[in-house]
Amino acid sequence: MSSKAPGQRRLFLNIPLLKATTYTLLIGLTIWGLVLILRLLASPEPLEKDFPIAPLIATITSLCMLFYALTLPLPAKIISKQAILHVICALVLNLILCLFPLPLFANVFEQAGTYTPRNPYITFFAVLFVLNYGWFIFVRVAIRVILFWNRLRRKYLHWALTHAHVMVLLLGLMLLILMIEAAILFSFRERGWLVPLEMVPTLFFLLGLCAIPIVVVVPPTALFSYIVMKRTTDRIRMLAMATSMLRQGDYTIRVPVVGEDEVAQLQENFNVMASDLQHAMRDLQSERDRVAALLQERRELVANVSHELRTPVATIRGYLETTLMHWNEIEAEALYQDLQVMENEVLHLQTRVEELFTLARAELGRLELHCEPTDACEVIQRIVDGTAPLAWRSSKIEVVAALPSELPLVHADVQRLEQSLRNLLHNALRHTAPGGIIALVAEGGATTLTIHVKDTGEGIDAADLPHIWERFYQTEQTKRKGGGTGLGLSLVKEWIEGMGGNVMVESTQGQGSCFTLHLPLTKSVTLSAYASSNLSSDL
Structure with a gap:
């Protein structure tokens, strides 16, 4: 052959x-x-x-x-x-x-x-x-x-x-x-x-x-x-190898420019093209990741909202059907208790709907913060007075406030500050066992007011700490307890930062957690900072 x-x-x-x-x-x-x-x-x-x-x-x-x-x-x-x-x-x-x-x-x-x-x-x-x-x-x-x-x-x-x-x-x-x-x-x-x-x-x-x-x-x-x-051909072969690697997805490849002839110009043009392509692919990758994250958030939102809304609605429907079927047989005291349960479920629904509405407004850039001189002690005391009796009666958890006699006013939105503290307090109540203590502590500083929300609960795992401020993120403890939508802490962070402050957390698993809010004092807020805080509130 x-x-x-x-x-x-x-x-x-x-x-x-x-x-x-x-x-x-x-x-x-x-x-x-x-x-x-x-x-x-x-x-x-x-x-x-x-x-x-x-x-x-x-x-x-x-x-x-x-x-x-x-x-x-x-x-x-x-x-x-x-x-x-x-x-x-x-x-x-x-x-x-x-x-x-x-x-x-x-x-x-x-x-x-x-x-x-x-x-x-x-x-x-x-x-x-x-x-x-x-x-x-x-x-x-x-x-x-x-x-x-x-x-x-x-x-x-x-x-x-x-x-x-x-x-x-x-x-x-x-x-x-x-x-x-x-x-x-x-x-x-x-x-x-x-x-x-x-x-x-x-x-x-x-x-x-x-x-x-x-x-x-x-x-x-x-x-x-x-x-x-x-x-000359070695330079061309090196350029051909770089082109092959670029085609395979290695956008970091570059070739050394040797000389000033036409091949050198081609090498320089290749490097510029590869750099532009690398930046474009990086932008596309970031955009793809962002879109994928948004899609994942939407899926999690639908699942969490469905779960959060289905339980209260089913509870309310069950109590209503029982009440209507046995209207003449129910005693007044039992009826009153049933109505209280239904009221709590309606409040729960209202809270979830308000969170979703707030989130939608924040994403559309329409979340407005009306910052003004605010007495934080009054807000804290009002929250504690309203929550402490119910917490002790339902869960045997003591809610206390440790406030100095006089504190300077802070530059904050009263409604959002109160909602932020309620979110943190609700979080603490969910993860604190009966017999535990939750304390709201305020401390004054030269330019900021510090508010601590401390609890003696189960704490947060170290692996979860970097992610708790992310939207829709839920820890394993929250999932086991049938937690919320994962929006509460992310909204707290957006609101406090929109007011010109910041929020942080320290936690040891099994020993409890401490959420700390830093809010600017009224006298330390200049006109430009005030304008900046209003602008940054449109997240």
Whole structure:
């Protein structure tokens, strides 16, 4: 079997071995038959000794061997059974082509005087056989070298440039060799342009000498061209590798800019393009993450709201159905308790709806904070007075306030401050066991008022602390207790920061939590800060 290398069909015919041998033999025999017929038609007399039989035989046999070398397919391996078979067939074919015409022109050799009639052409046959066989081997090796060279110059630019330079040099040297050969042939003009048989070896030797410049000049020139071209193609190859990595998603890839030529400009343009693409992809990634987060928030919101609203509605409906069905049987005290339960559930629904409404207004940029001088102590005391009895009665939790006698006014929205404290207090009540204590402590400072909401509850896990201010985030404790929507703490943060303050938390699991609010004092708020706080409230 043959291996067809790339470009092989463009160099030779790839005819199978048997057909190629048959075709070559038929061509050789046909040519010699035509020569014999033409000779007989020209003159039936024997040929004279000055007939150019040697060049004629050498030319025809060399052309036949060239055709044979070009038609055979290249073996898959240089050393293989197929390659050995090709060499043996070429040897036999060369022998036939050399021996066949000699009996037809035996009288020419006999008339030459140099050879005996008994052995007229041994030396000529030996030289011709060796040269033709060497010619076949040379062509076969040259074909393989040319194919390898073509693969190189198609794959690598510096080899293509080196090839172009070497081809120009070879054309010049071949032209020089042709001129030398013409001069040698012209020297035989006195003999009628016929090369004597004894001059054939000398002629081949002279042609070999003409090929010396090719061997001496071409390799170093090709090496110099390769080195010079490779410096440029290395930059292009590096640029191609960077382009491939960029296509695979590595937007951080850059190439060093070398020189000031067109390739350097291309390298610089690539770096600028890669940088722009990296920024664009980063923006797209951020936008995608933001959209994905929003979608996730919406899904969590729908799930949490559905859960939060379904339970109160189901509770209210159950109490209403029971009350309507047994209206005449229910005692006043029991009816009063049922109505209280339904009122609490309605308040719970109202709180959740208010949170969602506040969130919607904040997202639309319509959340307004009306900040004014506010007595924080009054707000804290009102919350504690309203919550402490119910907390003790329902959960046996003590809610207390530790307030100084006098505290400066703070710059805050009364309604949002109260709602923030109620959210924190509601959170503490949910996670504090019966018998626990919740304390609201206020402390005055030079420029801020600090409010602490402390509890002795179960605390917050350290892994959850960085995320509790995120919308819809729920800790494992909150999920187990059937907590809210995960909006309470995020709204507290938005409101307090909108007032120009800040909020933080400290918690140890199993020991309780402490939420701290820092609010600016009225006297420390300048006109510009006041305007800034109003602007930042439109979150």
